Each structure stands twice: as C-alpha cells, then as structure tokens.
Amino acid sequence: MxxxxxxxxxxxxxxxxxxxxxxxxxxxxxxxxxxxxxxxxxxxxxxxxxxxxxxxxxxxxxxxxxxxxxxxxxxxxxxxxxxxxxxxxxxxxxxxxxxxxxxxxxxxxxxxALGAHALHRASGAAAPASMAYLNLGTGVAAGIVADGRLWRGARGTAGEVGHISIDPHGPLCRCGQRGCIEAFAGGGAVAERWRHRSALPVRDVFDAADAGDPSARRLREDLARGVAAAVRVLVLTADVDIVVLGGGVTALGDRLMTDVAAELSASAEASPFMRSLRLAERVELLPPGxxxxxxxxxxxxxxxxxxxxxxxxxxxx
Missing domain, CATH: 3.30.420.40 (ATPase, nucleotide binding domain)
Structure with a gap:
C-alpha cells in the first residue's frame, strides 16, 4: 500500500x-x-x-x-x-x-505532473514519451516527466516557467519583474488586476468579457496569451509531446481551451516553423476533480x- x-x-x-x-x-x-x-x-x-x-x-x-x-x-x-x-x-x-x-x-x-502522466497512460491514450503538466492556479508553474520519471533539473527548478518575462512593459509580477507569464495567467494576478470582489474572479472576468466589458476582455486575452506563452516555452525548450493543463483556473474548461488554442494558432500564422509544431493539438485539459x-x-x-x-x-x- x-x-x-x-x-x-x-x-x-x-x-x-x-x-x-x-x-x-x-x-x-x-x-x-x-x-x-x-x-x-x-x-x-x-x-x-x-x-x-x-x-x-x-x-x-x-x-x-x-x-x-x-x-x-x-x-x-x-x-x-x-x-x-x-x-x-x-x-x-x-x-x-x-x-x-x-x-x-x-x-x-x-x-x-507524475500523477497526470500516470492518469494519461491509464486513460488508454498512446503513452507520451514526455509530458509537461502546467498548473494554472494562484500562480503558474510546470512539472516535466520524461520516460516516466520526473525531471527536476540541477537545482529542482525545472518547469518554473511562471516567472519568465514575455513583456518587459507588462504588469508588475510579485517576483519583481514585469510581464511574467504568471502576471498574465496566474489566478491571483488576474484577480488583482480585475479589482472586483468575487469568490470566483477569473470566471467573473470571462463572464464580463462575454458581456462586452472592455477591461475584462483585455484580461481574458492576456490570460490566454500567458498560457500560450507557457506552452510554447515548454515545447520549445523541453520538446515535450503534450502539455496538460491543470489547476483551479482550468475549471473554465472549454472556454479557456478555446482561447488558448486560438492564441496559439494566431501567434503561429507568420511562422512556418511554429505552425509545424502544431501546438494547439498538443495541449490537453486534466479532467475536473x-x-x-x-x-x-x-x-x-x-x-x-x-x-x-x-x-x-x-x-x-
């Protein structure tokens, strides 16, 4: 046991x-x-x-x-x-x-990440040689599994993609940098930028964006931009077969996945190399619960x- x-x-x-x-x-x-x-x-x-x-x-x-x-x-x-x-x-x-x-x-x-890898194999899907698990919660971080084993890196920080800056003029991150992936896609950062009291601020942002609120639409677009950037980093640096999304933010389900897939596709339009990676097809969602x-x-x-x-x-x- x-x-x-x-x-x-x-x-x-x-x-x-x-x-x-x-x-x-x-x-x-x-x-x-x-x-x-x-x-x-x-x-x-x-x-x-x-x-x-x-x-x-x-x-x-x-x-x-x-x-x-x-x-x-x-x-x-x-x-x-x-x-x-x-x-x-x-x-x-x-x-x-x-x-x-x-x-x-x-x-x-x-x-x-280890658990997600085991569950993916248990689902009957083709077993990936490598997988990144991207956790979208209050913060953003990832774990990488290759050949069934966790890749921790030299100092245990492999997968810490949340604090990679993708926009030096972007929002301030809690780490002190500007424009980090976490500052765009972390649930805590989204809630701070939304500035409305709510038990489910990220879901409220999506609802308000659907209703046409311009500030909510920007936040929603930024969230998709941040997640897509994390996917690109994980694939381009570790060349993982798939990226599995998990964490509280993924409770948005298809609403999130649709935005992320659209962002990945749009950002690859000008690059034959990026299109060849078929990133939108390499992203999956961890089942709820x-x-x-x-x-x-x-x-x-x-x-x-x-x-x-x-x-x-x-x-x-």
Missing amino acids: KVGLDVGGTKTDAVAVDDGGAIAGRIRIPTGWGPDAVAQTVVDAVGALAAEAGVDLAEVRSVGVGIPGQIEPGTGRVVHAVNLGVEALDLAEAVAPRLGVPVRVENDVKAA SLAAALGAALVGAEGDATHDTEEALVHG
Missing part, C-alpha cells in the same frame, strides 16, 4: 493505492497553518485514511507528500511555503518517526521501491 498526500493551502487530499493499482481509500481534511500544524496535518491525514476509509495502516509501506514551496534537492525539507505559513520545515524528519514508514517530499506541481497531485505524491513516496513499477500498477489497476 502506498499513500500520497496533496497538501494545499486550505485542504489536504490523501489517497491510498494498493499493489494492484486501485484506489483503496481517499479522504480530505483541512490543512493546518504553520510548520507544526502542517506536520500534524500529514499525520492526521494518514490516520484518517484508516479511520474513515478503512485503510489498513499495517499495509502502508511508503508515504509521499506533495506540498507548495521549494524542496531542497535530496531532502524532505520544504522552504518558502508561504501559503502554509512555513518558512522552513524538514517535513520528512518531522513525520516519518511518527508514521513508521519512509516519507518523501516533493513540490506539489511536480508531484501532480482529478486526483493527479495525490496520486503523484504516492509515486514520489514509492520511488525507493520502483517508480516505474508503481506507475504500471496505476495504469493497469
């Missing part, structure tokens, strides 16, 4: 995957604030799988955790997880003795056993 946890700013999803690849249990609990509370959340989530989902903890041999922030390479130490109130925390060291099994920690977007992040965390946790074997189980389970 392998357990995977997706620790988010407000909630934590946990799944248990058995040796046959089937989901043996899943739960969701609130995420605590601060380093001690985050560690307790991980312990509580594993316990809740037993109490609420009937998972036999004696069968659990690994726990993987996907969490926002930077993960120091080769360690279970997370830093700068600002949305969780964590400046620095060796999460693996804090929880492994309490759980009694190996614990491995990975950035949540990179974990989701997907457990990609928690599944990917389970894969991360099982890396010491065999990532490929675990992924095969997910495909055939």
